[in-house]
Amino acid sequence: MGNQCTAKKKQKKKQFRLDDRLGFNDLNDEDLIQISQLIKKEHLNSQKLKLGLSINKVGNQGLMSLGEAVGQCIQLKELNLDLAANKYDQNGVKMFCDHISNCRDLTSLTLSFSYCQLQEEDFNYMQQVFSQFEQLTYLSLTFSYSIVKDGAKHLGQLISMLSKLESFYFDLRESQLTNQGLIGLADGIISNHLKLTKIVLILEYNQISEVSAVRLSQAISMCQNLIELTLFLKANRVGMNGAQQLGIGIGQCPNLKRFNLELMYNHFGEEGFILLAKGISRSKSLIQFSLDNSIVLQVTLDKFRMISKKIQKLVTYKVNYRRY
Numbered sequence: 001m002g003n004q005c006t007a008k009k010k011q012k013k014k015q016f017r018l019d020d021r022l023g024f025n026d027l028n029d030e031d032l033i034q035i036s037q038l039i040k041k042e043h044l045n046s047q048k049l050k051l052g053l054s055i056n057k058v059g060n061q062g063l064m065s066l067g068e069a070v071g072q073c074i075q076l077k078e079l080n081l082d083l084a085a086n087k088y089d090q091n092g093v094k095m096f097c098d099h100i101s102n103c104r105d106l107t108s109l110t111l112s113f114s115y116c117q118l119q120e121e122d123f124n125y126m127q128q129v130f131s132q133f134e135q136l137t138y139l140s141l142t143f144s145y146s147i148v149k150d151g152a153k154h155l156g157q158l159i160s161m162l163s164k165l166e167s168f169y170f171d172l173r174e175s176q177l178t179n180q181g182l183i184g185l186a187d188g189i190i191s192n193h194l195k196l197t198k199i200v201l202i203l204e205y206n207q208i209s210e211v212s213a214v215r216l217s218q219a220i221s222m223c224q225n226l227i228e229l230t231l232f233l234k235a236n237r238v239g240m241n242g243a244q245q246l247g248i249g250i251g252q253c254p255n256l257k258r259f260n261l262e263l264m265y266n267h268f269g270e271e272g273f274i275l276l277a278k279g280i281s282r283s284k285s286l287i288q289f290s291l292d293n294s295i296v297l298q299v300t301l302d303k304f305r306m307i308s309k310k311i312q313k314l315v316t317y318k319v320n321y322r323r324y
Helices: 029-042 060-071 090-100 120-130 151-163 179-191 210-223 239-251 269-280 298-308
Strands: 047-052 078-083 109-110 136-141 167-173 198-202 228-233 256-264 288-296 315-323
Touching: 029 060, 060 078, 060 090, 090 120, 109 288, 120 151, 136 151, 151 179, 179 210, 210 239, 239 269
Parallel strands: 047 078, 078 109, 109 136, 136 167, 167 198, 198 228, 228 256, 256 288, 288 315
Antiparallel strands: none
């Protein structure tokens, strides 16, 4: 027999680039430790950091290591991390938040924790940590397909504590959001209503009732400087009164220019749909209106269009619908 190679081949060390294309890469804790070391090496003086790490196998150890590395980048102004659909739990999230609290100069924070089973106490903890980011003007938090429930009220309290916040994006779709949670979120909007110029709320597939929908509408009506609003309320229980109050709230926003609304599978019927349109038609500044995924009668749609034409400055009008 000739010479045979008996030594085991060494496993090649993975090479990473720090960008937003690391998702769905089968990354584990060991990989995150390596990525964290790279952050310390290349980004200690950076003002921006964006990483896409969704759909991997990152556990608590990897998430903690990432948080520790990010926490050392104290000059960061913009942080964007997609951590959705991994293997960490609420303890990992807490440790991660602890570490990034060192980044006190952040003006923009985007985090996704989708598919993570958090408890109300975890949202309370995040509220306490994120409220230290006193320079934040933009906040984006995604907890879709998680368990938010009453935890949303802590997001409301967070909004009220961030005095410089101008814009926020919350994705809470299919998160078992409760009425109490949404009311608390609405109260936070009220507390910071003078600063807010853009709001995006993705609240699909929850059990939002008329009561909380009305409270949200009241909160929106107080945002006198609001320019852009997106509300995705598909598959809730807004009801006729909720739809009417939503329209009234929109009509009372004097500077609102762009409004995107999704209302499929709610419980308000033709009358509620028309009442919604009448409220929106009172808008003085609206130039772009989009209504998505609504199931309506053709006659109802025609009435809606006629009412919407009363909006004085409307330039772009779009309705995606299904007839029945």
